[in-house]
Amino acid sequence: MICVPRGALFDETVDCLERVGLDVAPLRDLGRRLVVDAADDVRYITTRPSDVATFVEAGAADIGIAGTDVLREAQPDVYELLDLKFGACRMIYATVAGEDPTPSVLEHLGAVRVATKYPNAARAYFARTGRVCEVVKVNGSVELAPLVGLAHGIIDLTATGRTLIENGLVERDEVYQSSARLIANRVSHQVKATIIDPLVARFAEAVS
């Protein structure tokens, strides 16, 4: 049972699974189905990227592919087996173009208001840099927040930086780098060791 993220990582995940030598035909022809069975006895379940870790942690899937961003945010109790080296993007702190308002906001207000889908990442980043932030949790269109005065800045994931530029935002700092990871349920990793270990070796070979 493999949990595959829908959305941005999906195509690269399927390519990776194909390079590993798994039958990905049903994933290529997914349609609206959420669960598909492949000819090689692998069952794929597809979920939102942020839910992959949840499904694997709960044992609903033995292994899965999840971004570092999801793993850092949810801190699931799973094995992080391998960096799959695709889906590379960066978690960044950005504010509106021009002079960075952050120092002045901190001086006058004490705390920066930050809009993000990743509240834990935001808190950890500001704590690490010795500053205080007030997190505004949003679920989409994060870039909008500083433009309309909802927040002073954003913590968000970016691959090319194009959305930032198009919205007149400038990256001020990198929080961390993210890529796709192969994760495994703690018990599946033990109980299905004879299946998982050779499979992980094939993954390692495919991404090297």
Next chain:
Amino acid sequence: MNGDDLARLPEGARDVLPVERSELTALERSLRTSFASFGYLEVRTPLLEFAHEMDRAQDGGVGRAFRLFDDHGRVLVLRPDLTIPVTRLVASRFADHDGPVRVSYVGARLRPALPGKAQPVEEQQAGAELVGLSGPAADAEIVALLIHAVRAVGIADLHVAIGHVGLTQAVLAGLGVPDDAVASLQAAALTRDLAGWREIAQRLDLDAPSRDLLAELPTRRGGKDLVQQIAAQVPASAQCCDELCATLDLLGTHGVDDAVMVDLGVLRDWGYYSGIVFEISAPGVPRPIGAGGRYDSLGARFGVDRPAVGGGVWLDGLHQAVNARVQAPTFREGVVLAGGLDSDIALAVRLRAAGVAVVAAPTGTDAEALATIDRWRYVVTPASGALTVLDRSTGERVESSDVAEVIKSRA
């Protein structure tokens, strides 16, 4: 009743209803029997402990715990762990016991829930500690005891993954890994981030074979061959490797080696364990159902420096694993006696004396309805001199004056 009325418990706390409670009781009984069969004596430590006593166990304190003040303003904790109080107990109350001391326990540990995680606050745990013996024979006894105990409750298909903190530390020292890198590797191991471990290893200034050995160390799994291979590659780890091999041999003699695998990624908490560490898993339960290891330095923190090895199982996980296999019986063995509460107390007394469980219903109420809702097997109704016994499992009605005999013949 609406949803708000049901949510009267703190986050992570839960009630246990009769069916589950009886199943858990049966598990506890079986575990106690297993521990006793190895000569482990059961103890109980209090739910309340001084925070400063528990904090002695680890640099930086015990971490997550419910804390409160006593009437002198001293900080107390609701015991967040069972090994630490049992170690305190053995160090203080068995201080002049020449050893080895073998103790077991069944009890709850309480830890505040982590935000956003559906984790129980109160976890029932049963375990055994062997204090005063070092070496492979003691390690093997604890592992064999727990395997025996888990198998005795009906879980044949269990997997025990054994790692060795001392071995891993010896390999790191033998390869010359600097202290700051050891700390980062330890942090990665604690969160099972094998990808992160690999990245740290690959950044180190080591020769290529050493770097590869280090990078893949926590992914290595197998049997004695693997351990001997590591000993050959890193001579500094040879002593730990020999010990682990001896433990594996002894587990074979105990007849439990089919459940055991060496997994050098099982390291748990380095600040606490010093030798073998293990995790017990069963199919169908997403988290390990048991864990343990050797923690030789813990006793000294409580004033008596004695080696110790121990481990335990979590009852909820064990219950989940057992429940995946067993069908609960439909009926409870017992009688609902109409009038047993008032007009027929004498009959109730006679039946109980004969070993029959009797639920007393008031005269004139519907005894069968009560039997249905609580799933009792028999309903006894006095009717004009004789007694009617209804066996709900078959639907038969029998007239008899000797109810106990009827029930015994059907058991």
